[in-house]
Amino acid sequence: MKIHKKISATLLSLFTFSLSLSSYGLDRDYVPRAILTKDQEKEVMALAKKCGMEKVSKISTHNMYPTPFRAIQLQGPEQIKGREVSYQILSMSYSEWLDPQAKPGKGEIKMGKFWASKPYTQKKTILKIGKKQFRTGSINGMTPEECESILKLLLSKKYEIGPAVNKRSLEEVSWDKPNHFSKRGESVSVGFLHKAKDAGFFDLQIKMAGKKITIEQMFQAIP
Structure with missing residues (x-):
């Protein structure tokens, strides 16, 4: 019974994020060798929620030079107060893009082949040159x-x-x-x-x- 409830909760979470993706859209910035499928995106979003990230506005992937490995980064919606911009960042690992021996660290949450820790807050300052803004x-x-x-x-x-x-x-x-x-x-x-x-x-x-x-x-x- 407990296993059944756990599976049902996971499916419900994935379904909820599926609606979120289709309703609100999602910015993507993928490198050629690290492109997530739609199903993988849903799983990544569900894991982000388990890690404490309520909303995701962007998913990006990047190369971990000089190694051949790749990683995932999720960004939350921006909060702007005057010149200050803040948003959550969550770094995520995917076993298929890492060393075969790579495993989740202490305190990290795993879902399928993905794992992550907790999000942190990134802060930037807006600079204005004419009508253009830079961060x-x-x-x-x-x-x-x-x-x-x-x-x-x-x-x-x-x-x-x-x-x-x-x-x-x-x-x-x-x-x-x-x-x-x-x-x-x-x-x-x-x-x-x-x-x-x-x-x-x-x-x-x-x-x-x-x-x-x-x-x-x-x-x-x-x-």
Whole structure:
């Protein structure tokens, strides 16, 4: 009887999420080697609910370079208060995309071949350049307005390049996807994602002189 009730509860959960998917839609961002079927999406959504994530607005998959493994990430609806944007993130594993010996860790919840822990809250800050909005992660030692001034110059390519910077590398920067701004004394660091998905990000060391900026050094963080 207990087994029957457990199966019935699972089926009901999957059915409920099936209605949710068809009624409200779902944003998807899958890499070629990690595409979930409709049935797998329902199972992933049901597991997300068991992990404490009430609503899911986006499912994405990504490569875990330099390994051949892949993973899943679920994002909840955004909550916006002024410049601050917050939403839940849940990282999920799928046994078929991992090492054959991979198993759920302590405290993780498993459903079929999927498992996950608990969601966490991701926070970002909205930066405004004209009518466009950009979202960045951490801001340290600076105001959002100062970040906007730097971002505006970088987007319009109004900057100088130091001798240590590879100009070709600048072509790989996704300028519309800043991920951090930091200032210590006169040292300013700005990060941007790589244009290629899952290819890491770039950290630019910038020197400011009034409204003039110079990119003195550039580092690439590779996953």
